[in-house]
Amino acid sequence: MRKAIAILLLAIVGYYFINVFIHMPFGEKREGVGKYYLENTVKETGAANVVTAIVVSYRGFDTLGEVTVLFLAATGLGAILFGKRGEKRRLQGASVIVKTTSMMLYPMVVLLGAYVFVHGHLTPGGGFQGGAIIATGVLLMFMSYRHFNVSHNALTWIESLAGLTFATVGLIGLALGTTFLQNFLPLGTPNDLVSAGIIPIIYIAVGFKVGAELTGVLDNMLKTIR
Amino acid sequence: MLYYIGAISLILIGMYAVLTKKNLLKIVVGLSIVDSGVNLLFISVGYVKDATAPIFSMPSLTADKMVDPVPQALVLTAIVIGLATTAVALGLVIRLYDHHKTLNINKIRQLKW
Amino acid sequence: MSWLAVLVLVLVVVQIIAALFSVWQKDLLLAALGTSAISVVLSVLFYLLQAPDVALTEAAIGVALSTIIFVIAIKKTDRYEE
Amino acid sequence: MISVPVILSVMFLGGVLAWLANRFVPKGASWTAAIIAAFAGYLVFALPSCGGEYTLALGSITLVWKSTNYSALFAMLVAVLGFLGILYSMDFMAGKKNLGYYYMNFLFALGAMLGIVYSQDLVSLFFFWEVMTWSSFMLVIYSGEEKSHKAGIKYFAYSAIGAYLILSAIVILYAQSNSFLLSENVKMFSGMSLGTQIMVISFLALGFGVKSAMMPLHVWAPEAYKESPSGFTAVFSGALSKMGIFGLGLVVFKFAANTEFFVYVRETLAWLGGLTAMLATFYAVIQSDAKKLLAYSSIGQLGYIIVGLALGTPLGIMAALFLTIMHGAFKAMLFMSAGAVYMRTGTTSLDDVSGLITKMPLTFLTALFGIISVAGIPPLGGFISKWMLYQALLETNHYFLIIVIFIASTAAFLYLYRFIFSLFLGQREKEFEHVKEVPWSMLVPMMLLTLFVLVAGVFPGLVLDPIGKAMGYLGNFKASWEPQVVFSAWGEKINMQVIAGTIGTIFILGALFIGFKNRKATRVVSTKDIHTAGEIPTENENLTYAVNFNQPFERAIAPILKWSVDKLFNLLGENLESTFEYLRYVYTGNGQTYAMYVILMVVILILFSGSIFGIHL
Structure with a gap:
């Protein structure tokens, strides 16, 4: 009964969705705020990667909010699972081959993550991606070593400092210029590593923050005893 | 067009799981499928035929031959937030399982009167 | 029909099959792997849609982290759907 | 330079200060509050009656505070009653808990009332309206007992409905005129569509009607008045409910006067007011609790005021505004004397207390002057307002309404006599032998108000002067008077001093005559000293004469009492509840x-x- 109703309702919704998107041809050029961003990003922010410029500069305040949401989710997870943490993990350690390989891969993965968020304004990638990649690196170690531990203190410090950096940079922009997160550093030449003003600083901070938070989430989930 | 159909099917399949499945974890799986579908829909709306990614890595690239960067920026953060919310949902599921020793929502009757 | 369109068709079909698989599969571990497969395909689709940033994110988060937290949650609860 | 924000900030900061004072100094709260209220009262009187303007632009909203002649009248009422109420509370509330909370909310309520009358834009009007509701709600639930919570919730529910109606009216007005300023809206009002006009006027009238306890919406009043501490009840009934009258005055003469259906608005309000006066008086007769009786009496008097306002003739408005001031004074007197009795005997039940005249003579005197004034017997202030009201009714040919009002004011004698008889006259029970007169800080406000009622009765011109100015604000109404003289509708002059002299002489002569004639006939005995057919009454049997005092009248009006408004609302509530019981199944x-x-x-x-x-x- 429930399934029939659900299928009926979803069929109606799906039909109308399809109808709507028939009227919205695929792959055609659309004018909008995107056009402005594409034409002015390099001039205004000095970042080669327009997506990065939007995330960090044009919609930087939004990103601060999203980072906060992420932080709240990580904290909330900790609160939900509070009191269920135990050091006793029944995971068996992996075989020697896996252990050795992950030992060799781990620094490289972390390095890749760092590379991704340091070059966020030049190449695809940035703080969010780099942070996620670092977290996968940590995950690799979690899976292969029984006693691999991350220090919660360190995670908290990294997270707080990164968040503080973000807010401080924004406030300096407010103090020196007119708006929160206004650029106050020289833009440099596009496609240089040191360019685009405050964008790399913020994206690096975001990278640290996201990496630390996702690691914290994983740690919280893994350390929960059944 | 194919992308649209794929995205809409993902959304509908996910919704179907949310609406009919009795297992809490399955519902969370359904939610994450809806999430993927919405992300795909966004990105495909922003696509422009024969355009490049919105990155000025070479001087030969011009602004009118690039895809719309705004949906990409939105989806970028949406994915990360999606992971965080999924994690919170799973934490709640673990807690509920702890309390009721079951994942079947028909047997978890705490909200009922 | 160009080879690219065929590729997209195949990917979308694979994606839908993976979604249906993870919805109907009784073994939750396999369902979680199904979502992982969706994410892999999604990542490729993002790349084809000229969104390398998003593809990178989806690859790191959807494929690895999202799946692993599902696996962890399944390990802490029941593996099979009743 | 005194301007309105200064007065408001004195009140609101003073409230916080009183709260703080209570934390550090015992009794600090009451002294602080009294000083603050006195200072603010001084500022209100020092403020020029037309001026003190202050404009504050908050983004697209402009807040304007200004004293007009109309608001000056109400502000003086609030300031005087507020100060006297706080003075009265100093000893009345002594030794109670949470005094900081009490005085803070008291001052907040006063400040909010001043804010209401001074605000010239709808936003701050609504803001202060809500502050007033909140702080008075806090005082209704002050005692913390379950009964007071129930009364408070009732009060709050009705006030909230009223406030939302006002808010909707404000929003509708803003959508049409694109301005929150009162003057702007009044100017544009006649240009709005008929539907808008009807909606705005009915919403505003209902919203303000709740506060002034208009008949179908009066349900909250008796219990809220009964449960609030007496010092505040005086202000509650005397000044706070007048805010509804203030609003109704604006609605009728600023908004409705520009419309084509002005006459219907007036007629409706007049009839509502008349019915309110009559029914509330009937309910007052059957009450057996002094404060509840006074509460219903208060509702009835507000009904008279609404009738006067709704007549719309100069004389009617004058009567209404005069009664507004007078009612503030004499109802405060009555509530204060009831509070004094409560303080010394611990109850306000009319069946239990009796014979306090020799123990509390000054309180008795206050109550006596109060009821004479309420009943509209010359030479006190109440007479003049009733006099003018009847004339206004005659002028406008509302003969049927006159009958209603006449029945109401006749029935008023019943409960008024019962009030004074039960509490002060008759035989005294043993348990009240040790009752003492209340302390001076409670007597002073009562005596001052008594004096005011007397002076206003003999020299009505003193009060009519600001009222005349206020009428000038409401419309170009011209009324004429001389300091001691009131004109009748037929051009006759009534010299109040002559009347006062005559009545006073008759009164004194009568008192002397009765005292002389009965000097031997009276013998003071206890209530138990009676002859029954072999049955001796036990100690706890209540044989006070005041029990079932008005039983014959009660029997006469029984058919009317069968369908009380309260029951109607309860029926509605029950039906809604059972409907929602089914709707609840939506939430599985x-x-x-x-x-x-x-x-x-x-x-x-x-x-x-x-x-x-x-x-x-």
């Missing part, structure tokens, strides 16, 4: 069902809109 407690509702809603939207995202399907 299953999250998936809720998700289904969401999808269902989307589907309904899609099906009924016929288009989505602007694309027609």
Whole structure:
């Protein structure tokens, strides 16, 4: 009964969705705020990667909010699972081959993550991606070593400092210029590593923050005893 | 067009799981499928035929031959937030399982009167 | 029909099959792997849609982290759907 | 330079200060509050009656505070009653808990009332209206007993409905005129469509009617008055309910006067007021609690005021505004004397207390002057307002309404006599032998008000002067008077001093005569000293004469009392409750069902809109 109703309702919704998107041809050029961003990003922010410029500069305040949401989710997870943490993990350690390989891969993965968020304004990638990649690196170690531990203190410090950096940079922009997160550093030449003003600083901070938070989430989930 | 159909099917399949499945974890799986579908829909709306990614890595690239960067920026953060919310949902599921020793929502009757 | 369109068709079909698989599969571990497969395909689709940033994110988060937290949650609860 | 924000900030900061003072100094709160109220009262009187303007621009909203002649009248009432109420509270509340809380909310309520009368824009009017409701609600629930909570919730529910009606009216007005300024809206009002006008006027009238306890909406008043501490009840009934009158005055003469259906608005309000006066008086007669009796009496008097306002003739408005001031004074006197009795005997039940005249002579005197004034017997202030009201009714040919009002004011004698007889006259029970007169800080406000009622009765011109100015604000009403003289509708002059002299002489002579004639006939005995047919009454049997005092009258009006408004609301509430009992099944407690509702809603939207995202399907 429930399934029939659900299928009926979803069929109606799906039909109308399809109808709507028939009227919205695929792959055609659309004018909008995107056009402005594409034409002015390099001039205004000095970042080669327009997506990065939007995330960090044009919609930087939004990103601060999203980072906060992420932080709240990580904290909330900790609160939900509070009191269920135990050091006793029944995971068996992996075989020697896996252990050795992950030992060799781990620094490289972390390095890749760092590379991704340091070059966020030049190449695809940035703080969010780099942070996620670092977290996968940590995950690799979690899976292969029984006693691999991350220090919660360190995670908290990294997270707080990164968040503080973000807010401080924004406030300096407010103090020196007119708006929160206004650029106050020289833009440099596009496609240089040191360019685009405050964008790399913020994206690096975001990278640290996201990496630390996702690691914290994983740690919280893994350390929960059944 | 194919992308649209794929995205809409993902959304509908996910919704179907949310609406009919009795297992809490399955519902969370359904939610994450809806999430993927919405992300795909966004990105495909922003696509422009024969355009490049919105990155000025070479001087030969011009602004009118690039895809719309705004949906990409939105989806970028949406994915990360999606992971965080999924994690919170799973934490709640673990807690509920702890309390009721079951994942079947028909047997978890705490909200009922 | 160009080879690219065929590729997209195949990917979308694979994606839908993976979604249906993870919805109907009784073994939750396999369902979680199904979502992982969706994410892999999604990542490729993002790349084809000229969104390398998003593809990178989806690859790191959807494929690895999202799946692993599902696996962890399944390990802490029941593996099979009743 | 005194301007309105200064007065308001004195009140509000003073409230916080009183609260703080209570934390550090015992009794600090009452002294602080009294000083603050006195200072603010001084500022109100020092403020020029037309001026003190202050404008504050908050983004697109402009807040304007200004004293007009109309608001000056109400501000003086609030300031005087507020100060006297606080003075009265100093000893009345001594030794009670949470005094800081009491005085803070008291001052907040006073400040909010001043804010209401001074605000010239709808936003600050509504803001202060809500502050007033909140702080008075806090005082209604002050005692913390369950009864007071119930009364408070009732009060709050009705006030909230009224406030939302006012808010909707404000929003409608803003949508039409694009301005929150009162003057702007009044100017544009006649240009609005008929539907808008009807909506705005009925919403505003209902909203303000709740506060002034107009008949179908008066349900909250008796219990709220009874449960609030007496020091505040005096202000509650005397000044706070007058805010509704203030608002109604604005609605009738600023908004409704510009419309084509002005006469219907007036007639409706006049009849509502008349019915309020009559029915509330009937209810007052059957009460056996002094404060509840006074509460119903207060509702009835507000009914007279509404009638006067609604008549719309100069004499009617004058009567209404005069009664507003007088009612503030004499109802405060009565509530204060009831509070004094409560303080010394611990109850306000009319059946239990009796014979306090020799123990509390000054309180008795206050109550006596109070009831004479309420009853409208010359030479006190109440007479003049009733006199003018009847004349205004005659002038406008409302003969049927005159009968209603006449019945009401005749019935008023019943409960008024009962009030004074039960509490002060008759035989005294043993347990009240040790009752003492209340301390001076409570007597002073009562005596001052008594003096005021007397002076206003003999020299009505003193009060009529500001009232005349206020009428000038409401419209170009011209009324004429001389300091001691009131004109009748037929051009006759009534010299109040002559009347006062005559009545006073008759009164004194009568008292002397009765005292002389009965000097031997009276013998003071206890209530138990009676002859029955062999049965000796036990100690706890209540044989006070005041029990079932008005039983014959009660029997006479029984058919009217059968359908009380309270019951009507209860019936409505029960029916709604059972309806919602069924609607509750929508909430199954299953999250998936809720998700289904969401999808269902989307589907309904899609099906009924016929288009989505602007694309027609």
